[in-house]
Amino acid sequence: MSTPLADKIKSLIRINGPISVTDYFALCLADPEHGYYRTREPFGRHGDFITAPEISQLFGEMVGIFLVHAWQRHEQPTGVRLVEIGPGRGTMMADMLRVIKRITPSLFDDLHVHLVETSERLRGVQRVTLEAYSTKISWHDSFEDVPEGFTLIAANELFDAIPIRQFVKTPTGFRERVVALDAEDELAFTVGVATLDPDLLPAPVSTIPDGTIFELSPARQAVMQTLCQRLKEFGGTALIIDYGHMVTGFGDTMQAVRQHDFDPPLANPGEADLTSHVDFEDLAKVALSMGVHVNGGLRQGEFLYGLGLAERAAALARDQEPVDQRLVAAAVDRLAGEGAGKMGELFKVIAVSSPALNLMPFRPVE
Numbered sequence: 001m002s003t004p005l006a007d008k009i010k011s012l013i014r015i016n017g018p019i020s021v022t023d024y025f026a027l028c029l030a031d032p033e034h035g036y037y038r039t040r041e042p043f044g045r046h047g048d049f050i051t052a053p054e055i056s057q058l059f060g061e062m063v064g065i066f067l068v069h070a071w072q073r074h075e076q077p078t079g080v081r082l083v084e085i086g087p088g089r090g091t092m093m094a095d096m097l098r099v100i101k102r103i104t105p106s107l108f109d110d111l112h113v114h115l116v117e118t119s120e121r122l123r124g125v126q127r128v129t130l131e132a133y134s135t136k137i138s139w140h141d142s143f144e145d146v147p148e149g150f151t152l153i154a155a156n157e158l159f160d161a162i163p164i165r166q167f168v169k170t171p172t173g174f175r176e177r178v179v180a181l182d183a184e185d186e187l188a189f190t191v192g193v194a195t196l197d198p199d200l201l202p203a204p205v206s207t208i209p210d211g212t213i214f215e216l217s218p219a220r221q222a223v224m225q226t227l228c229q230r231l232k233e234f235g236g237t238a239l240i241i242d243y244g245h246m247v248t249g250f251g252d253t254m255q256a257v258r259q260h261d262f263d264p265p266l267a268n269p270g271e272a273d274l275t276s277h278v279d280f281e282d283l284a285k286v287a288l289s290m291g292v293h294v295n296g297g298l299r300q301g302e303f304l305y306g307l308g309l310a311e312r313a314a315a316l317a318r319d320q321e322p323v324d325q326r327l328v329a330a331a332v333d334r335l336a337g338e339g340a341g342k343m344g345e346l347f348k349v350i351a352v353s354s355p356a357l358n359l360m361p362f363r364p365v366e
Contacts, residue, residue: 005270060095090129244278301344306361
């Protein structure tokens, strides 16, 4: 079984030769005709995966509480731009706005929401979800189109969907991993020509076995630079939540998810979501190089509990039937617990701010 996008990629390879992992990743997600985000409804129980905001309103509420706290620490500026990049169905923003309106009406009345969303189909879903707040919301194709002014940014599971490059250790150093055609005319990984500067590696090349993979994402670095530049110019804080690792390391983290299960990355291009783990150390280095203050990182569980997840969950469950109380408890465990199928440990959180601020629940930087 081949997919329409697989056929298209094979044609490209026959004409032009092997393509980089970056190009393969980008085609799978964003090909105008067959790309995953152009054609699928990825979110929720009937999609291919469930994001934290879809599990429980508690997630978006905690993010809203964090952004209120950041705004207060920034000395309560006016003309706030509340930005979400890749807002999914709009669920997290709806939960954020509800809690902001409840606990800080002055901020709610003043802010304007800017959703950066390239999918016309998802914009339609967001319009329905956020109908109660329609007068406050503008949509943009690009982050650069958000109007000037003090900015609070929420980016949940944004960076994992931005393409990576992969390099493979060979006897002649690290060379770029590419997608080619094998003897059966099927898509297969092989090694290309481009090499990697050894200075970019987290350890000396001599100690690393052949076949080891190192991932790098200039595209993620560029997005991080854009966010930081915005904060430097107009002031504000960006909260970044994603699955990944705190320390740069080796390993192949590219994975495809289809109907809530893992799929070989080359098996169903265009019909599976393609992601890879986010290197938070790399993002933090980009922020620091641009003179922006970094809070973090924390595991998602620590972050949510530090903002009052347990107390809010108890309040939510208080007058509920036992079955609903169990649902609340299960949602808390899924969002903040550790182990298989839970997000508390796998997902990491950092916040970047300009000017420099220490923000709860992150530990203060000395």
